[in-house]
Amino acid sequence: MPCTALPRIVPRPEHNISRANISEHALKVLYRLRQENFQAHLVGGGVRDLLLGHEPKDFDIATDATPEQVRQVFRNCRLIGRRFRLAHVHFGRDIIEVATFRGSGEEGDDTDRRLENGMIVRDNSYGSIEEDALRRDFTINALYYDIADFSLIDYAGGLDDLRAGRVRFIGDPDQRYREDPVRMLRAVRFACKLGFNIESATEAPLFTLGHLLHDIPAARLFDELIKLLHSGYGLAVFEKLRHYGLFGHLFPATEACLTQQHQEFPLTFVSRGLANTDLRLQEGKPTTPAFLFAIILWEPVRLAYERLVADGVAEADAIHAASSAVCSDQQSLVAIPKRFSLPMREIWALQHRLAQREGKRPYRLITHPRFRAAYDFLVLRAEAGEADPELATWWTRFQDASSQERASMTESGGKRRRSRSRRRRRKPADTASEVPG
Numbered sequence: 001m002p003c004t005a006l007p008r009i010v011p012r013p014e015h016n017i018s019r020a021n022i023s024e025h026a027l028k029v030l031y032r033l034r035q036e037n038f039q040a041h042l043v044g045g046g047v048r049d050l051l052l053g054h055e056p057k058d059f060d061i062a063t064d065a066t067p068e069q070v071r072q073v074f075r076n077c078r079l080i081g082r083r084f085r086l087a088h089v090h091f092g093r094d095i096i097e098v099a100t101f102r103g104s105g106e107e108g109d110d111t112d113r114r115l116e117n118g119m120i121v122r123d124n125s126y127g128s129i130e131e132d133a134l135r136r137d138f139t140i141n142a143l144y145y146d147i148a149d150f151s152l153i154d155y156a157g158g159l160d161d162l163r164a165g166r167v168r169f170i171g172d173p174d175q176r177y178r179e180d181p182v183r184m185l186r187a188v189r190f191a192c193k194l195g196f197n198i199e200s201a202t203e204a205p206l207f208t209l210g211h212l213l214h215d216i217p218a219a220r221l222f223d224e225l226i227k228l229l230h231s232g233y234g235l236a237v238f239e240k241l242r243h244y245g246l247f248g249h250l251f252p253a254t255e256a257c258l259t260q261q262h263q264e265f266p267l268t269f270v271s272r273g274l275a276n277t278d279l280r281l282q283e284g285k286p287t288t289p290a291f292l293f294a295i296i297l298w299e300p301v302r303l304a305y306e307r308l309v310a311d312g313v314a315e316a317d318a319i320h321a322a323s324s325a326v327c328s329d330q331q332s333l334v335a336i337p338k339r340f341s342l343p344m345r346e347i348w349a350l351q352h353r354l355a356q357r358e359g360k361r362p363y364r365l366i367t368h369p370r371f372r373a374a375y376d377f378l379v380l381r382a383e384a385g386e387a388d389p390e391l392a393t394w395w396t397r398f399q400d401a402s403s404q405e406r407a408s409m410t411e412s413g414g415k416r417r418r419s420r421s422r423r424r425r426r427k428p429a430d431t432a433s434e435v436p437g
């Protein structure tokens with residue numbers, strides 16, 4: 001297609017987006033809005049991914065109907081978000097996100113768009129499709145598929161960038177990152193997800209504006225980190241975040257360990273752990289963010305634990321105290337919800353119990369709901385050179401062993417009992433209560 005002045009309108013015969021590849025629910029919403037005489041476009045990742053021949057993760061819709069008007073059209077609709085008001089149209093578990101065209105919000109005082117220190121804290125000022133396109137983040141995310149005539153509309157040069165494999169900001173990158181620093185993480189995400197380059201003006205501020213991430217609510221950063229690290233390309237994201245110095249603003253304790261330590265294993269451990277998670281996700285195997293965060297935060301936990309043990313604290317108490325200290329520092333930056341932080345702490349606590357192989361202990365431990373995750377974690381530690389490979393092999397064998405073999409294994413495990421006396425507090429075996437909340 002020749003390069004023409006923007007907007008560039010590509011009629012249906014000249015592009016590859018077919019309704020056959022758009023979800024039935026998204027099509028329903030598009031047609032229904034159109035029936036009610038509203039404009040209705042597919043936009044964002046749905047259009048981008050279809051043009052690239054990928055299967056979109058979800059379909060986002062943009063319209064000139066206000067959220068309230070959208071609610072009137074669909075009975076199965078809920079309005080969400082204060083900072084950025086959106087309509088969610090529900091079809092069972094499937095949700096189609098419908099956003100009203102945003103405007104620049106510059107004229108008049110009645111606009112519902114608010115900036116604080118250059119950061120957008122509210123963006124509910126509505127406008128035209130063209131304004132909407134220009135306030136989107138990257139050119140490749142600002143392509144519209146019009147349900148009225150199935151044409152494609154490009155207001156920002158996204159088609160050229162898509163073809164060139166380029167992530168490029170719309171407008172002045174510095175200002176636009178300041179408006180919403182999460183866009184720095186989004187730039188990294190799209191570069192890794194699509195295997196694209198980040199255009200130089202879009203890339204430069206990534207090296208210097210990382211501190212702005214501290215202004216973002218910790219819960220929003222958690223959501224964004226899940227998309228970054230738990231989508232099948234976590235290792236590439238981790239390496240890029242470190243390259244730009246962004247990782248240290250998200251996980252300062254881990255970054256300090258990675259840069260200050262001379263040993264290879266902390267970095268090897270995190271890299272292998274992320275690669276492992278990527279592979280499992282690509283193969284459609286179950287994974288949990290609890291395991292992922294357990295990997296990322298392990299090294300600071302392990303060092304704090306070793307310091308406490310050296311100070312004479314009992315091992316079981318030391319792991320709890322070390323976990324609590326690292327988690328509470330981390331929580332103010334990236335809020336890991338309890339449903340993930342509790343199992344994460346269990347994985348850590350079980351590392352200490354995996355070292356105890358005598359008597360009935362291994363039999364109890366193997367029935368623990370978090371045993372498998374803790375064992376996988378131990379294997380990774382051993383592969384990275386931090387834990388004893390013999391211990392990991394022992395557990396691999398123990399799981400498959402006959403009862404006779406197990407008996408002889410736990411006998412020899414008993415011989416390994418440490419001579420140092422330990423203060424033992426009995427706790428109900430194998431319960432989450434081992435880890436304080």
Ligand code: ATP
Pocket residue numbers: 043044045046057058060135136137138141142180182183
């Ligand atoms: P994904 O495949 O992960 O869903 P996406 O591009 O669709 O990628 P969404 O988070 O679903 O990303 O957002 C939909 C669209 O909304 C984006 O493509 C972009 O146009 C716009 N958008 C989302 N977040 C921002 C932001 N922080 N700043 C500007 N525009 C944004």
Ligand code: MG
Pocket residue numbers: 044045046058059060
């Ligand atoms: Mg999307």
